[in-house]
Amino acid sequence: MSGRSVKVSGRAPWVLVVPAVAGLVFLVLPLVGLVVRAPWSTLPSRLAEPHVLEALRLSLVTATAATVICLLLGVPLAWLLARAEFPGRRIARALVTVPLVLPPVVGGVALLLVLGRRGLVGQWLESTFGVSLPFTTAGVIVAEAFVAMPFLVISVEGALRAADRRYEEAAATLGASRWTAFRRVTLPLVMPGVLAGAVLCWARALGEFGATITFAGNFPGTTRTMPLAVYLALETEPEAAIVLSLVLLAVSVLILASLRDRWTGAATG
Template sequence: MLTPRPGSSSGSAGSKGSAGRGRARRDSGPAGRVPWVLVVPALVALVFLVAPLAGLLVRAPWSTLATRLAEPQVLTALRLSLVTATLATVLCLLLGVPLAWVLARVDFPGRRLVRALVTVPLVLPPVVGGVALLLVLGRRGLVGQWLDSAFGITLPFTTTGVVLAEAFVAMPFLVISVEGALRAADLRFEEAAATLGASRWTVFHRVTLPLIAPGVVAGAVLCWARALGEFGATITFAGNFPGRTQTMPLAVYLALETEPEAAIVLSLVLLAVSILVLASLRDRWVTSP
């Protein structure tokens, strides 16, 4: 049970073919002794991660759970969360995959700087990210005032604004994951495609993309999870209005002000849904990294 598994199948997208052999090697390998130096911290980490979840379950107001869940706001916030996180993920895929490709494959001056900039949303406090979005896309923002005057489009306080805020915060997860997959992918497959007459675009969508699909899916899953839990940038940029911009994390935060028990219920719902989605996606798409 606790047998360590060295050399699990590599993350390289190009080496799918070796997965079968990898498994055989693992199963027939000698049952190594458990290195406690690793197992003990691993167990501590597991407890550390799972104990709060247990606390949440223990303190959950089970008796009133059903009535609380039946409240229309809960469903509204949950639906909005799922829809916006999914749209944000789609937006991240449409823009982030090409960005990852450029970072991985195009040699241009300042590439290292650009790569560092891409990760800025990771280290930026999300609230600051939200303010930054307001400064650019807000009604008086650099781009926003032009959008407003030219097209009558205002993004803050709209569901579109939620999607943008979530995408802003979540995109680095996708870009980093996809760029990693692109770097690990065997370039010679792309050369082989070129010798068969494939244009750059054909190479990308018929060879590169399928080869890095596990990386893209992993990145999208991370991206989606991050978008689903997004709070700071969303509330700052898109505000909080039930049905329009109030996602689950916002509802949780506000419930916490007056009704901690309701907050726990909302958190449980969010957790259950995300675990359900992530688990099913992982089993289906993502081989253990």
């Protein structure tokens, strides 16, 4: 056999190029339409309107709070799924991913049945502590955390599985406790995965609509986030809906840009 290397042509077959281009156009064209039809001349004044700033402020606050909750609960959950052996781990992992495929409205109904005033846990919260979550800003945070946490858990679990466990074993041989090893060794190793998961989690929380409107309602200044404001404006003032959509689009582009290096590294690693 000849030792001459065979060079594979980079020319793609038309049977793949045509549907690939069609798929790209299908995904990009609606975004182009949004940018083209935007009222650029009145954009600054519309962005400065009180109801737009109010919805934006509420969205940023609730998405950030939801992300903090997801970090506090999701990182330990990811560690449990990646490192601990216990009966039903596969079932637990499957349950964690359910909100990814569950229709958001169904998630909102489920939250109402559990945390509503007559829910399994909600009635106890109200009778014992006087806390009612539905149709409040706290309810928005809960709804966003529910739909966004799987993004964080999956990202951190993948980073934990890819991390070299020899560093943790070395820390253990030097007398470090499991908590110290996790805090001083494991967490710094998987920090890129934690940050990427947190960004995706925050983006998902920012764009949440179905669970929010079902569980928290659509009240100005309290539960009306940017996606809900877009939905409301689309019925009465389409140009305002376009402006709000542009803001969410700009945030999405910034998030994709911030994760580009991680995805490129994963693809070439």
